[in-house]
Amino acid sequence: MKTDVQQKPLDGSGWLGKVMAGLVLGAALACGLLGVLGLLFHADAQFKTVTSQLLRWFPGPVWGLLVAFSFLFRSSRQAWLVLALLNGSVWALFFFLHALMA
Amino acid sequence: MKIRGDIIRLYRNVHSWAGIMAGLFLFIAFYAGGMTMFELPLENWASQTSTLPAPVPVQSLSELVQKARASDPSMATAYTLVLHPDAATPSSLMWTTSSEKEHGPARTIYAGLDPDGRLVTRTRTPSQAMYFLNILHQRIGLPLNREYGRLVMGIVALLYAVALVSGTIVLLPSLVRNLFALRMTETLRRVWLDFHTLLGVCSLPFHIVMAASAAGFAFQQPIMALEKTLFLPAAVHPSAKGGVHSDHGSQLPLEPMAIVEAFNRQAPDLEADALVYSSRGGKLSLRVMVQSKAQIVRRPEGGYADMNPYTGRLIATDFLPNHQTSAFQALTLIYALHFGTYGGWLVRWTYAVLGFGGAFLFYSGNQLWLSARRRRERSEGLTADSFGTRCLSVLTAGCMIGCVSGISAVLAAMPFLPEGGHYQTVEALFYAVLLVCLLVAMCLGGTRSIGSLLCLAGLLTLLIPITDMARSLTSGSVLHPGLESVTLLYGIALMVLAFKKRPRQIMGAALTV
Structure with a gap:
């Protein structure tokens, strides 16, 4: 997050919007990252393989961190915008890799 | 460490609100969870007075299984041979009469041989009290079923993560200055705040581990479904599937003694603790349980390996201590870090103390919040x-x-x-x-x-x-x-x-x- 001294100090205004962005888009982002990592590490859809079992522990904590840090956005609009952009790029990467590897 | 004042003020607010929403649930989760560190010894303690069939010598195990099968053919589908009986499982052979595991250990038949070699059985439900405490900890104190329990647990795990991150952010800049400043002479409120901080910082690694693994546990089911859709289907290896067992035909499974010998040959550093048999479609499969007190294991009961009961060859050693690939070792470590199943009793005691300390951390958090609120209300003129x-x-x-x-x-x-x-x-x-x-x-x-x-x-x-x-x-x-x-x-x-x-x-x- 940017730390521009000129801007007005952060406060709790718009916290609900920021948290909702973290909850909804944060979950989508964690899922997208799971997908990308799964493809990169050749995890298959079998529950017994170690890569898919290890990756299963990944989205939960990432989601928690995203929600926790969503308060740092300047405004609710910025939160939705930034997270949507991140989602777009991660999911685009996922579908690209998916098409490439399938 | 320098963090802007407005961020610290913001996160101090976030910390109190997230903490206050999750504190009550987390207290129960940590207190009951701390108790589950002693799940096995307390189960043994509760089952003291029971009179179950005495264990038989290892040589008589196969005779015992044959006689039990003759008297109750249904036992052949799933039974356990206990090689090291203790207070909770004192008999050599046991099987359950139902597969219902909603409320913990199911109704079990314990079998042994009397001095004349006749089969004696006794039916009993093992103590479900410790299982209840474990479930209480998983469902954070609410009497919910599995589905809703997971959902609420997930929400609380997220709140816990937020409270933890915000608490750390608030603390970081003044960490060195405030950590060991336990100002006993100041007001009681100051003492509590210092105590809350000290407790929080000292157990921070424990709390990070718990928050991360709790979030992992809570969302396991949906993530598994997601992995199925996102990941590519497994490449089919015809040799790896089915080929191993297909040769048993009309062959008989090995005797328990031979199984133990075969296991000792392939894993000489470990000792088999119990043989868990189950069968599907007439084909028997076997899981060898081992107890290893000081090693990293997945569950308090110990590690395990899958063995072909007809040939005595180990099929899977994914969760067998010392015989794992490093990736499976990492996976086991995630479980072990949550369950405290590494490093023996010292770690289990430490985990229990940290768990109770965590509970007290949430108690002190709530009391601090109340005190701050009361102070504000008094200054606003409320009596x-x-x-x-x-x-x-x-x-x-x-x-x-x-x-x-x-x-x-x-x-x-x-x-x-x-x-x-x-x-x-x-x-x-x-x-x-x-x-x-x-x-x-x-x-x-x-x-x-x-x-x-x-x-x-x-x-x-x-x-x-x-x-x-x-x-x-x-x-x-x-x-x-x-x-x-x-x-x-x-x-x-x-x-x-x-x-x-x-x-x-x-x-x-x-x-x-």
Whole structure:
């Protein structure tokens, strides 16, 4: 997050919007990252393989961190915008890799 | 470490609100979770008086299995051979009469041989009390089913993560300055705040591990479904699937002695603890359980390997200590870090202490929040607590001290309940005690009830060593000096807090301005 001294100090205004962005888009982002990592590490859809079992522990904590840090956005609009952009790029990467590897 | 003042102020707010929303649930989760560190020994303790068939020598195991199969053919579908019997599983052979595991261990038939070589069996449901405490910890104190329980657990895990991150951010800049500044001379509120900080920082690694793994556990089911859609389907290896077992034909499975020998040959550093057989479509499969006290294992019961019961060859050693790939070792470590199943008893005790300390961290957090709110309300000219403050004060005292009382009541009752306590009985007892405590807190008011509730918790805790002694006097079972001394000291400590004026104030009864 940017730390521009000129801007007005952060406060709790718009916290609900920021948290909702973290909850909804944060979950989508964690899922997208799971997908990308799964493809990169050749995890298959079998529950017994170690890569898919290890990756299963990944989205939960990432989601928690995203929600926790969503308060740092300047405004609710910025939160939705930034997270949507991140989602777009991660999911685009996922579908690209998916098409490439399938 | 420099963090902007406005960010710290923002996160101080976030920390109090996230903490206050999750604190009550997390207290129960940590207190009950700390108790599950002693799940196996306490189960053994509860099952002391039972008279189950005695174990048979290893040479007679296959004779025992044959006779049991002749008398009850249904046992062949799933049974366990115990190689090292203990108080909870004293017989050499056991099988369950139902596969229903909703309430913990199912109704089990224990089998042995009498001196004339005849089959003797006895049916009993193993104690489900410790399983209840484990579920109480997983469902964060709410009597929910699996589905809703996971959902609420997920929400609380997220709140816990937020509270943890925000607490760390608030603390980082002043960490070195404030960490060991336990200002005992200042106001009580200052002492509590310093104590909350010190406890939080010292157990921070533990809390990070717990928050991360709890979030992992809570969302396991949906993530598994997601992995199925996102990941590419597995490449088919015809040789890896089916080929191993297909050659058994009409072959008979190896004798238990031969299985143990084969296991010792392939894993000479480990000792087989139990052989768990199950069969699907007439094909028998075998899981060899091992106990390894000091190694990293997935569950408190130990590690395991899958073996072909017809050839004695190990098929899968994914969760067998010392025989894992490093990736599976990493996976086991995730489980072990949550369950405290590494490094033996020292780590389990440490985990229990950290768990109870964590519970106290949430108690102190709630009391600090109440004190801050009261101070603000007084400065605004209110003479009595507002409705919100009163509610939280009642809930904090009633739920938190009620949980301590309820768990002590369950432990004290365990040895006297039929079959070591059925799930429903134990559940009813726990919630009855919790409800009584909540009612007391409601009638007396949160702050004034702390003394009486602590007294009740102390009395119920003191009942535990008394039951142990009473049982030993009436039925001649062995005394447990370790358990008795720990619970005695704990009970006395609770009583001291309840009756001495100064400690009662310390527990938050006078934590106003």
